[in-house]
Amino acid sequence: MLIDTHAHLDFPEFSGDLASTLSRARENGVVNIISIGIDIQSSRRAAELAALHPEIYATVGVHPHGARELDGLLLSDLEGLAARERVVAVGEIGLDYYRDRQPRAVQRKCLEQQLELACAAGMPAVFHIRDAFDDFFKVVEGFLSSLKVGVLHCFSGDWGVAKVCLDMGFYLSIPGTVTYPKATAQQEVARLAPMDRILLETDCPYLAPMPYRGKVNEPAYILYTARKIAELRGCSLEEIGERTTANVCAVFGIAPENRWKNVSQ
Numbered sequence: 001m002l003i004d005t006h007a008h009l010d011f012p013e014f015s016g017d018l019a020s021t022l023s024r025a026r027e028n029g030v031v032n033i034i035s036i037g038i039d040i041q042s043s044r045r046a047a048e049l050a051a052l053h054p055e056i057y058a059t060v061g062v063h064p065h066g067a068r069e070l071d072g073l074l075l076s077d078l079e080g081l082a083a084r085e086r087v088v089a090v091g092e093i094g095l096d097y098y099r100d101r102q103p104r105a106v107q108r109k110c111l112e113q114q115l116e117l118a119c120a121a122g123m124p125a126v127f128h129i130r131d132a133f134d135d136f137f138k139v140v141e142g143f144l145s146s147l148k149v150g151v152l153h154c155f156s157g158d159w160g161v162a163k164v165c166l167d168m169g170f171y172l173s174i175p176g177t178v179t180y181p182k183a184t185a186q187q188e189v190a191r192l193a194p195m196d197r198i199l200l201e202t203d204c205p206y207l208a209p210m211p212y213r214g215k216v217n218e219p220a221y222i223l224y225t226a227r228k229i230a231e232l233r234g235c236s237l238e239e240i241g242e243r244t245t246a247n248v249c250a251v252f253g254i255a256p257e258n259r260w261k262n263v264s265q
């Protein structure tokens with residue numbers, strides 16, 4: 001039993017034959033997929049996909065690459081979407097100083113405003129942070145007492161940064177890049193992080209794990225990521241599946257005994 005906590009199912013790569021993508025995921029033991037919004041359109045589509053498919057849940061948010069778009073009107077649209085059934089978090093939100101597509105001050109403001117939304121809605125936040133952990137910690141510190149919980153998606157920091165995130169109560173989501181031979185820092189994090197704070201994700205259509213590196217990624221391939229983490233930690237694939245699924249339930253309120261319903265609604 002595996003859950004892909006970060007997929008972009010509304011992207012054009014999946015528009016042709018989503019049914020086959022979902023059935024391949026099911027064949028590989030993927031019981032739920034969380035489709036992530038990056039702007040208002042994709043957030044709306046993610047919420048619609050979640051309403052249509054029992055295995056899909058959604059998040060809504062504006063990615064740091066689109067930070068400039070966020071104004072009062074868009075924020076209230078997001079708030080409306082966040083209240084829909086089967087929308088389980090605000091995200092992906094954050095800071096990306098690696099691509100640096102928007103002024104950093106604008107990115108920080110966009111993050112703050114959406115953190116306020118997550119806190120007000122009592123929802124978890126899904127963070128996208130690249131080369132920006134120092135500023136992220138400064139921004140998020142003010143929200144720690146009111147934020148329900150947070151997930152560092154596609155966690156890219158080393159073990160030192162991971163420890164700070166864990167101390168703040170956050171979960172670390174491990175993508176398929178952990179299977180790449182040179183990903184030693186990410187492998188160290190996947191090996192050392194407490195079992196009750198790890199999530200799995202594909203970030204599909206990006207970042208396909210070995211042996212599909214360079215190809216279009218999809219939720220079914222999360223099996224390879226789970227296998228790699230089991231190997232790194234010296235435990236069984238079943239244990240990785242059980243524990244990470246329980247973690248998803250703890251973070252997003254998706255009930256393990258009745259996974260088609262969101263108990264937090």
Ligand SMILES: [Zn+2]
Pocket residue numbers: 092128153154
């Ligand atoms: Zn991201």
Ligand SMILES: [Zn+2]
Pocket residue numbers: 006008036092203
């Ligand atoms: Zn993403």
